[in-house]
Amino acid sequence: xxxxxxxxxxxxxxxxxxxxxxxxxxxxxxxxxxxxxxxxxxxxxxxxxxxxxxxxxxxxxxxxxxxxxxxxxxxxxxxxxxxxxxxxxxxxxxxxxxxxxxxxxxxxxxxxxxxxxxxxxxxxxxxxxxxxxxxxxxxxxxxxxxxxxxxxxxxxxxxxxxxxxxxxxxxxxxxxxxxxxxxxxxxxxxxxxxxxxxxxxxxxxxxxxxxxxxxxxxxxxxxxxxxxxxxxxxxxxxxxxxxxxxxxxxxxxxxxxxxxxxxxxxxxxxxxxxxxxxxxxxxxxxxxxxxxxxxxxxxxxxxxxxxxxxxxxxxxxxxxxxxxxxxxxxxxxxxxxxxxxxxxxxxxxxxxxxxxxxxxxxxxxxxxxxxxxxxxxxxxxxxxxxxxxxxxxxxxxxx
Numbered sequence: 001x002x003x004x005x006x007x008x009x010x011x012x013x014x015x016x017x018x019x020x021x022x023x024x025x026x027x028x029x030x031x032x033x034x035x036x037x038x039x040x041x042x043x044x045x046x047x048x049x050x051x052x053x054x055x056x057x058x059x060x061x062x063x064x065x066x067x068x069x070x071x072x073x074x075x076x077x078x079x080x081x082x083x084x085x086x087x088x089x090x091x092x093x094x095x096x097x098x099x100x101x102x103x104x105x106x107x108x109x110x111x112x113x114x115x116x117x118x119x120x121x122x123x124x125x126x127x128x129x130x131x132x133x134x135x136x137x138x139x140x141x142x143x144x145x146x147x148x149x150x151x152x153x154x155x156x157x158x159x160x161x162x163x164x165x166x167x168x169x170x171x172x173x174x175x176x177x178x179x180x181x182x183x184x185x186x187x188x189x190x191x192x193x194x195x196x197x198x199x200x201x202x203x204x205x206x207x208x209x210x211x212x213x214x215x216x217x218x219x220x221x222x223x224x225x226x227x228x229x230x231x232x233x234x235x236x237x238x239x240x241x242x243x244x245x246x247x248x249x250x251x252x253x254x255x256x257x258x259x260x261x262x263x264x265x266x267x268x269x270x271x272x273x274x275x276x277x278x279x280x281x282x283x284x285x286x287x288x289x290x291x292x293x294x295x296x297x298x299x300x301x302x303x304x305x306x307x308x309x310x311x312x313x314x315x316x317x318x319x320x321x322x323x324x325x326x327x328x329x330x331x332x333x334x335x336x337x338x339x340x341x342x343x344x345x346x347x348x349x350x351x352x353x354x355x356x357x358x359x360x361x362x363x364x365x366x367x368x369x370x371x372x373x374x375x376x377x378x379x380x381x382x383x384x385x386x387x388x389x390x391x392x393x394x395x396x397x398x399x
């Protein structure tokens with residue numbers, strides 16, 4: 001009883017009131033936004049009632065569950081000032097000194113590490129099918145180089161709150177063991193970055209999970225050198241196309257909120273500068289992009305016209321994915337035919353989004369560059385595709 005009286009008295013203190021003020025304001029704003037959303041989209045919510053009534057031949061209780069699920073999804077996608085609400089929540093997390101902001105999809109929860117970078121947690125994962133079946137692709141007779149990119153979680157440098165355990169290093173170690181056991185050449189860009197003394201604090205965007213464009217350009221040069229050492233491909237043999245001195249750099253300051261920042265808003269982790277690399281030399285490409293619906297889009301022109309999506313650079317909204325300006329999106333497959341470099345090799349990159357700028361840079365040094373994204377391309381078709389395009393070398397960089 002005495003303890004209860006003490007706690008009641010403590011809650012009356014000014015400090016307790018101040019601590020309750022921000023959550024109260026947040027809930028009031030949330031209620032207001034929810035009411036505004038309902039009023040503006042009343043027709044949508046009424047339409048959901050009609051849809052459930054017409055399409056769900058289930059008991060009333062189950063219809064109600066379905067209706068609530070659909071209403072919740074609509075409210076999440078149509079919430080008035082949704083981005084502002086995320087930013088308010090991120091501001092509250094920053095005020096309270098939180099280093100972990102939980103997302104509804106737990107794997108996209110955001111961690112602020114000891115350097116102020118935003119991170120996703122990497123969990124233990126099985127080997128990717130492309131790694132498990134590497135011997136089948138070796139049997140096709142095309143040389144393969146596996147490239148391990150640097151990771152934003154840098155072992156011995158990055159620290160998480162003690163209750164969170166990241167598995168980035170363990171997953172990479174398991175992949176490396178499998179690749180080397182198969183006898184496939186392995187380029188570890190983590191070790192190369194240390195050897196080249198890259199500034200670890202400038203390799204990645206603070207609010208995005210990707211490496212910076214500057215880091216991707218360095219990686220393209222490193223990979224070209226490794227391929228030449230292994231295969232004598234003559235890839236940028238004169239060191240011209242992948243020399244940073246021959247590229248124009250344009251920087252937009254405090255202009256980019258990355259994939260992690262977009263989940264917590266600009267006030268939690270700040271904004272990033274974004275630097276674009278574009279060739280200062282003449283370029284001419286024929287590009288084919290396969291959309292996810294199967295349509296193939298063809299483009300012809302200079303690098304900045306066909307390998308860049310200029311709308312992602314000109315849009316003033318910091319939520320725009322500047323990183324995706326290279327190619328414009330992730331496609332099942334792409335082809336960049338370099339009409340100014342018929343003497344270069346033909347390359348195939350098996351990729352994820354890390355290869356967007358990386359592949360664009362290598363395209364300037366190759367004759368033809370193909371890229372396949374196994375998140376959207378059926379791996380069962382990969383062997384046939386490799387046989388069809390007959391590349392001189394395959395780069396696997398699929399983290």
